[in-house]
Amino acid sequence: MxxxxxxxxxxxxxxxxxxxxxxxxTESVSADLLARAGFVDQLMAGVYTFLPLGFRVVKNIExxxxxxxxxxxxxxxxxxxxxxKENWTTTGRWNTLDVLFKVKGSGDKEYALGPTHEEVVSxxxxxxxxxxxxxxxxxxxxxxxxxxxxxxxxGILRTREFLMKDLYSFHASQEDLDKYYDKMIKVYxxxxxxxxxxxxxxxxxxxxxxxxxxxxxxxxxxxAGEDLIYICNKCKTAINKEIKAENPACxxxxxxxxxxxxxxxxxxxxxxxxxxxxxxxxxxxxxxxQDKPVIMGCYGIGISRAMGAVVEANHDEKGxxxxxxxxxxxxxxxxxxxxxxxxxxxxKIYQELQKENIQVLYDDRQDKSAGEKFAEADLIGIPYxxxxxxxxxxxxxxxxxxxxxxxxxxxxxxxxxxxxxxx
RNA sequence: CGGGGUAUAGUGUAACGGUAGCACGAGUCGUUUGGGACGAUUUAGUUAGGGUUCAAAUCCCUAUACCCCGACCA
Numbered sequence: 001m002x003x004x005x006x007x008x009x010x011x012x013x014x015x016x017x018x019x020x021x022x023x024x025x026t027e028s029v030s031a032d033l034l035a036r037a038g039f040v041d042q043l044m045a046g047v048y049t050f051l052p053l054g055f056r057v058v059k060n061i062e063x064x065x066x067x068x069x070x071x072x073x074x075x076x077x078x079x080x081x082x083x084x085k086e087n088w089t090t091t092g093r094w095n096t097l098d099v100l101f102k103v104k105g106s107g108d109k110e111y112a113l114g115p116t117h118e119e120v121v122s123x124x125x126x127x128x129x130x131x132x133x134x135x136x137x138x139x140x141x142x143x144x145x146x147x148x149x150x151x152x153x154x155g156i157l158r159t160r161e162f163l164m165k166d167l168y169s170f171h172a173s174q175e176d177l178d179k180y181y182d183k184m185i186k187v188y189x190x191x192x193x194x195x196x197x198x199x200x201x202x203x204x205x206x207x208x209x210x211x212x213x214x215x216x217x218x219x220x221x222x223x224a225g226e227d228l229i230y231i232c233n234k235c236k237t238a239i240n241k242e243i244k245a246e247n248p249a250c251x252x253x254x255x256x257x258x259x260x261x262x263x264x265x266x267x268x269x270x271x272x273x274x275x276x277x278x279x280x281x282x283x284x285x286x287x288x289x290q291d292k293p294v295i296m297g298c299y300g301i302g303i304s305r306a307m308g309a310v311v312e313a314n315h316d317e318k319g320x321x322x323x324x325x326x327x328x329x330x331x332x333x334x335x336x337x338x339x340x341x342x343x344x345x346x347x348k349i350y351q352e353l354q355k356e357n358i359q360v361l362y363d364d365r366q367d368k369s370a371g372e373k374f375a376e377a378d379l380i381g382i383p384y385x386x387x388x389x390x391x392x393x394x395x396x397x398x399x400x401x402x403x404x405x406x407x408x409x410x411x412x413x414x415x416x417x418x419x420x421x422x423x
Numbered sequence: 424c425g426g427g428g429u430a431u432a433g434u435g436u437a438a439c440g441g442u443a444g445c446a447c448g449a450g451u452c453g454u455u456u457g458g459g460a461c462g463a464u465u466u467a468g469u470u471a472g473g474g475u476u477c478a479a480a481u482c483c484c485u486a487u488a489c490c491c492c493g494a495c496c497a
Contacts, residue, residue, distance in 0.1 A: 009433095011433095011447095011448085012447065012448075042489095044489085045488085045490085099495080099496065099497090116497055147496075149496070150494080150495055151493090153490090158496090209497085265496095268497095270497075272497090336456065336457065337456055337457090338456080368456090369456055369458085369460055370457045370460095371457075371459055371460070374457075374458045374459080375458060379459095387457080389457070
């Protein structure tokens with residue numbers, strides 16, 4: 001992609017704003033950086049457009065999550081956002097779920113906008129599950145969710161419309177669910193590691209509802225987070241506020257010494273048991289011909305929230321530092337000056353990188369000073385910055401610098417692709 | 424949903440009840456080209472509706488929007 005063509009404008013903040021007397025302290029860092037760097041645009045409170053750079057990151061996060069879900073046996077589907085009221089009255093949540101968006105169609109017929117999909121996936125499963133031989137299985141989707149939060153906040157960390165991966169698993173027995181659930185904990189940690197927030201993310205005990213003692217939240221430590229978690233000083237088990245209120249001692253080692261931390265919930269997993277199977281009469285016949293309710297689990301990851309969380313965990317004073325796996329581009333190629341040879345060489349490198357299928361953003365703009373290009377590159381945060389200038393060409397070289405390192409080094413033109421392909 | 428705050432140009436901000444100004448951005452021209460460079464020039468604004476007043480960006484009322492704190496968050 002040529003930067004001169006990119007649908008994006010970075011925003012150089014006015015001086016007063018840089019000095020921090022306003023927005024810097026009222027918004028989360030991720031909200032500020034993502035907006036300034038041109039990744040997202042706010043339409044209204046809690047509703048955002050993903051611009052080309054941001055959308056690329058979203059797609060990359062989706063792919064990381066998707067790959068891990070498929071590896072764990074999940075089959076991808078896409079369920080509707082628009083859902084019949086009846087399914088929600090069946091579970092009672094039409095009236096009890098405060099965040100449910102209700103819309104009216106013609107003839108005053110009422111619908112729900114899906115905040116989650118148990119009400120769709122459970123009756124769906126009923127059409128396919130008859131025998132114990134049909135179990136277990138799991139399906140997932142990556143889709144827009146709607147929740148009428150009373151208060152949206154912190155940029156894309158808490159919105160009314162957001163992208164979520166939700167997987168639902170269906171089992172013949174509690175043991176089978178338990179086994180799958182434990183496996184998903186490992187899968188989730190692998191995902192957060194690949195997203196570049198593995199180190200900051202804690203498996204956190206949360207209340208489990210009727211069917212299990214605990215559910216688990218994946219909480220990423222950050223000052224921008226709105227949750228408080230408590231990490232046991234002795235055994236490092238993390239628990240959320242709810243659990244801490246019910247049970248002042250560590251459920252794992254009984255210590256009462258905790259560290260309180262702010263965190264954002266990037267994922268959570270629940271053992272649903274028969275909570276949704278019963279109202280929808282989702283059952284199977286066992287080996288003896290007996291009807292048994294299906295046992296369910298559900299597993300969510302906020303895709304768009306994860307994007308914000310990644311920025312919270314990966315930035316410096318100059319801008320975003322994207323982890324390689326989800327960066328909008330692998331390489332930011334920057335040509336400096338109007339020298340013909342510089343132009344020709346950068347153009348050639350641009351084409352070769354594309355031919356090698358290396359995602360490259362090429363700053364081909366002639367009317368921008370070097371300083372401005374550098375400042376923008378740091379703000380956008382692409383992992384590799386490659387510079388072509390008269391200075392580097394005099395040594396028959398290019399300069400390459402990683403966003404998360406301070407040292408740049410010169411390499412030969414012909415070694416560039418070799419180096420990038422190794423990464 | 425309770426409480427608080429704010430609303431002036433694309434962005435960030437000034438203006439005692441009395442001429443709406445500045446910076447950044449954007450456009451044009453020129454000079455620049457290794458850290459958001461410089462000069463010239465152009466562009467564009469008082470959230471909406473009511474009220475008080477000779478006179479309202481400024482005071483009052485209503486609405487709307489956004490932000491913050493809390494509550495809420497399968």
